[in-house]
Amino acid sequence: MKEKRETILMGVFFLASSALLFVSAMSIPAPNALTKGGDYMPKVMAVFLAVCSLGFLVTGIMKEPDQTGSGKAEAGQEMGKKQWFLFAVELALLFSYLYLLKTVGFLIMTSAYIFVQAWVITVKEERRPVKMAVIAVVSTVIIYLTFVKGFKLLLPAGILG
C-alpha cells in the first residue's frame, strides 16, 4: 500500500513540477513566431516531464496494494522518526558549517565540522572524542596547507584573518 501511494505521489509531484516549469517558461521572452528561442526547450521538457508523471500515476493506480517492487527502500534503510531526526541534525550541521564558514573562517569551522560530523555518523559505542578531535584538527591543517600553499587557493580566513 505504501509503495502504491508513493508512486502516485511521485506522479503528482512530477505533474505539478511540469506545470510549474511550463508556466515559468511562458515568462521567458520568445524571439518571434517563426524562430525558437530560450523558452522552447523548457516547454518541451515540461511536456516530457508531464508524460513521465502520467506514467507514474498510471503504474501507481494499476499497482496491487501488496506488490513489492523497485520503489521500496532496502531493508535497514527505512525512514522512521529517528531517521528523520538524524536527517534534520545532518542538514542543520551542513547548513551551519556553510553559513559560518566565511565569518568564522576555514580552520576553525572545518575542524569543528569534521569533529561533529564524525560524531554524528558513528554509533555510540565507537565514539572516541579525543581521537576524533585530533583527526579533525590534523586533517584540517593538512587540507589547508595542501590547498593554500600547494594549489594557491584562497580559503576564508574569518576571525583568524
Add this chain to the structure above:
Amino acid sequence: MSEILQGLTSVVTPEILAYMFIGTTIGIVFGSIPGLTSNMAVALCLPMTFRMGTVTGIAFLIALYIGGISGGLISAILINIPGTPASVATTFDGGPMAKKGQAGKALGVGITASFIGTILSIAALICISPVLARFALKFGPYELFAICVFSLTMLASLVSGSALKGITCAVLGIVCSLVGVAPTGGTTIRFGFGFRQLASGFDILPVLIGLFAVSEIFAAAIWPERATDKDHIQSYKIKGFGFSLAEAAGQLWNLIRSSLIGIGIGILPGIGGGTSNIIAYSVARQSSKEPEKFGTGIIDGVVASEASNNASIGGAMIPLLVLGIPGDTVTAMLLGGLVIKGINPGPLLFTNQAPLVYSIFFAMIVSSIFMFAIMYLGMRFFVKVLTIPRYVLLPVVLALCFVGTYGANNRIFDCWVALAFGLVGFAMKRFKFPLPPFILGFVLGETVELNLIRSLQYSQNDLIGAFRQSPIAMVFLLIALTVVVFSVTKGLRGKKKPAV
C-alpha cells in the same frame, strides 16, 4: 609522426608523471574503499586541475579514472565487498578464493587482467577513434541531436531497474541544465531565481559533489551503523605475479573475450564497467566446460570481471573524444574537465589538436603501467587504508569536497548548490532513481537544446521531414524509440507477474 612524438613528449615530463602517479594512487584508494567511488575521486580532484596545465590536468584525471576502476578489486577480494560497481562480479570468485587462502593469487590475477584489459581497450581506442572521427566530421545538428537522444534513452532505459525512472531522471537532468542564459542567444537568465551567479547555469562541479559526496554523508548520518561497520580483511601473500604461466595461458581466450565485451559495452553511451563485468562473467560461465565451478573460487571469474571492467575505460573514451558524448559517469566529468580547459571534444579535435589526442592516449598507457606497478608494490598500503573507518574518511572527504567547490570560483554560493544537489541525490537514492541518466542529461542538455533549435531552423520547423533526409539520424532515433518501447513493455510485463 611529429604529432605522435609531440603527444609523447608532453606527457613524459617529471611533473606530469608525478601527478599521474599521485592520481593513480588516489584513484586506487577511492576505488578500493566501499562507499568511496571513482566518481567521487574525479569530482573531488577536478578543482585541483584548474591550476594545472591542460595536459597535466587531463593526465591527472585519466590516472584517477584508471586507478578508480582498478582499485575496486582489492576490497572485492579481501573483504568480499566491491569497492566500485565495476567490481561486483569480482566478489563472486575473488571472495571465495580469499576464503580458501588464495587471496594473493586472486589479487595477482585481478591486477594483471585489469592491466591487459585496459591496454587492449586503449589499442581499440587508438585504432577506432580516428576512423570514427573522420566519419563523424560529416555530422550536422540532426545527427548530433539524434545521437544525444540515443545516448540518453539507452542509459535511461537499460541501466536502471525502471525505464520510467531512468527517463524521468534524464529529463530532470536536462531541466537542470536549462538554468542560465540560453545557448541559442538572448540575454534573459532562465530560472535564475534572482541569483546572478546562475547566469551561466549550475557549474558541473557542485552538482557532482552534491550528488555523489553530500548525498553519501546524509545516508551515513541517518544509518550510522553503515559508517561504523568493521570489515573483516582476509590475509594475503603474493608470490611473483601470483599465478603460473600455464594458468595464464589457459586464460588467454577468456581474457581477450572479456576485454572485447568490455570495449563494446564501454562504447555504448552511458553503460560502462558496472554492466560489463556482470555480462563478461556470465559469458565466461556459459562458455566454460565446468560452469558449476564458477562461484566456488576459480580464476576464470576474476579474469572475466576485471578484464572487462577495465576494458570499458578505453571503450567509454571513444564516444567522448570522437563525439563529445560521455560513455559513462566518469567520462561525463572528464568532459567537464576538458571543457573547463577550453577543449571541446568532437571529430574536429582529431584534426585541430592531434598532439593533445595523442597525449591522452599516452597518458592512458602510462596510467595503466602505473596502476599495474602501484597495485603490485603498494598492496600493503592499500590494505592499511581499508582498515581506516568510514566515519573518519567520510567527514574529511566531504570537507575536501567543499574546499574544492569553494576554490573553483571562490564563492560560498557553489557550496550551497552542492548542498542542494546533495539533498536531490539523497532523495533520488532513497526512491531508487538512478543518478547516471540525471548526470548525462545535465551534461548533454545544452548540446541537445542547441542542436534541436538548429535542426528546427535548418528544416524551417519541419523536424520529421529533416530527419527523413538524414538516414544516420533516423537510425539512431529509431533505435532509441525501440529501446524505450522495449524497456517500458518489459517493465509492464514484469509488473503484471504475480508476486511470489
